[in-house]
Amino acid sequence: MNLPIDPAVLPAFLAAMVLVELTPGPNMGYLAALSAERGRGAGLAAVLGVQLGLAVYLAASVLGLTELLLAWPPAWEILRWAGVGYLVWLAWDGWRGKETGPGEVAPAADSVIVLIGRGFLANILNPKAALFYVTLLPGFISETRAAPAVQAGLFGLGHLAVSGLVHGGIVLAAAGAGRLLARTTSMTRLRKAMSVGLLLVAAWLAWQTRR
Secondary structure, three states, rough: OOOOHHHHHHHHHHHHHHHHHOHHHHHHHHHHHHHHOOOEEEEEHHHHHHHHHHHHHHHHHHOOOHHHHHHHHHHHHHHHHHHHHHHHHHHHHHOOOOOOEEOOOOOOOOOHHHHHHHHHHHHOOHHHHHHHHHHOOOOOOOOOOHHHHHHHHHHHHHHOOOHHHHHHHHHHHHHHHHHHHHOOEEHHHHHHHHHHHHHHHHHHHHHOOOO
């Protein structure tokens, strides 16, 4: 039976996906900051939004739309600066939050829909997510297997699974760290530290995506 993808490339594919997802970036920075402040429930809701954003890029890649987007320089510039601007806004939103003291809980969380929407925007405005499906994914596609679109879809689903597991782990770790830190410092200080971290991620994104 001829499988639609080459099983020989699966170990390299999975290793590459784990490395990609463990590389610091907008998704990781936002999920860590959110989970440390508001707990794993909020973080996991945002993960769902991130996964939806990745699914959109996957579908666009299979249809050939992502390559068209990245081939037009103005579209790339709009996308990357929108991503940078969104991270800056998230940092500002966290910085101006309500004052809390040590041991106090964070302000009431946004609705699940809002958190999913923010996670979706954090990913859909990340140009590196679009670039991934155009540059890295094609390297695992074989000419002797199923149609390229079918292979891209299957590998993309594998990426979504790995991404969900890695992002879920980040959320759980950050939420645990946030609970420990909240016992000794105010959530205000923690939130502002996370906001500074998001600003650094925004600067890194602007630098890494320049052409």
